[in-house]
Amino acid sequence: MKNKFYITTPIYYANAKPHIGHAYTSVAADILARWNNQQGKKTFLLMGTDEHGMKIQKKAEEKKKDPQQFVNEISEEFKGLCEKININYNGFIRTTDKKHEETVQKVLQLLYDRGFIYKGTYEGLYCVGCEQFKNESDLVDGKCPEHGIKPEKIKEESYLLKMKEVKSQILEKIKKQELEISPEKRRNEIISFLEKNELKDVSISRKNVSWGVPLPFDKKYTAYVWIDAFLNYLTGIGWNGSIEQFAFSELSEMKWWPPDIQLMGKDILRVHASIWLAILIYLDIELPKRIFAHGHILSNGKKMSKTLGNIIGVDEMIRRFGVDGTRYLLISAGTFGEDIDITMERMVEKYNSDLANGLGNLVSRTIKLASVSDFQFLISNKLPISDEKFSEKIENLRLSEALEYIWKVIREDNKYIEDNKPWELVKSDRKNFEKIMEKLAFDLFVISELLVPFMPETSKRIKKALENNESVILFKKAE
């Protein structure tokens, strides 16, 4: 299918409630989806929840809940988050969906039959207390933080996915831009990582995790969550696990494939650029066109954490700044792709100056000028707005720059009003007054069009206010 746009977010791990990072990724994805939709493309935004694995099993036990019930609740919370911040998703995949699980098993079997999965041994640090393998980064002073004991190095039988042999293929495809990884910085990182390191074969089975998809060829094991999770990008648009489905992709429900953009946090870029790509290559499925890794949200230069008490909640932001205000503040906080740093204090400032005093006040004063002088705006919904500079910024995911571009117009219009003094002209020179008002109306219309992906409700409200010549307070001052 031509003229389509398929975008994915990572599926969110359902071991805890959603936080602002999830909102950030989701809003960005939503903006890109809405923008492409506005450009006349058929779009599909896929989101979802990743619901298997040891962590979830344990969390459910702690709360004395059945794991399925536990993830049902969390999954609803993630959907709720999407509603709250106005994410217009087209599909929401859950890895505990029956169809997804079946497809995962099919794929595992296929990879096994083709010899890409083999039985070997996995060596790792095993904590007897937790009954699971630990990462070195999980340890405190070389000990398990929960049990205070040193994990043992043990070997265990395990199923492994071959990685060594695909490495050069992955590297080549990235280098040849068959798959674009951006920002460029991240691309370079991945390339140098692949060039400098051997890719070890990855263990894809878990012995002590009952909450997972059983390996079809050895039911004693369940699949490691990543394998399960990655396939969501395929099952989420209706893949049933048969390779034939791709042969007629123009006609089948796989018409969305490949993803035009896969959006994710920088933390999971590396696993995507290795394991995920390996799976696709083994399955002979076309790679995504582009993977974009964004940065993390910091608060006052630090990761948000309960101990530091610097957590900023989505609900609180919505309460103070509204839905569109929250979307604006998240996206305008810094270059998309870099880490961004937010604090409540600065957000209040930015909200007041950009939204209340900037956009809100411009709309308000323009409409007041019109209504006291019986000027009627002619809203020309006929003209499709296309602004190349703006488009280019969005295509390159320079999202905050795109917003700055709009705000430049807002400032210019404020100056324009100041310079032309329409409140005087209305008494002396009606003709010129109308000329000025038309220019303002046109600009506001353009602004509202450009804002559609970023602040859909605000955009509608501006248009409505212009049509009805009705004064509005778009954004109340925040304290």
Place this chain on the structure above:
RNA sequence: CGCGGGGUGGAGCAGUCUGGCAGCUCGUGUGGCUCAUAACCACAAGGUCGGCGGUUCAAAUCCGCCCCCCGCAACCA
């Protein structure tokens, strides 16, 4: 010698690849305006671009060394 990111006026950032008067927003000061959400506009103050050295007619930008902060170290989203 593990890998990577960052250090730019009071705050937050852009600019570094491809060298050419140091840019944006906020805040501050002074003045102006009254259509507007005490909003808006103009002007001004404020920077040895982390440090030292090198290349160059010219360095925030290229090269070398050093200091400080922050991530990551793949089976952890």
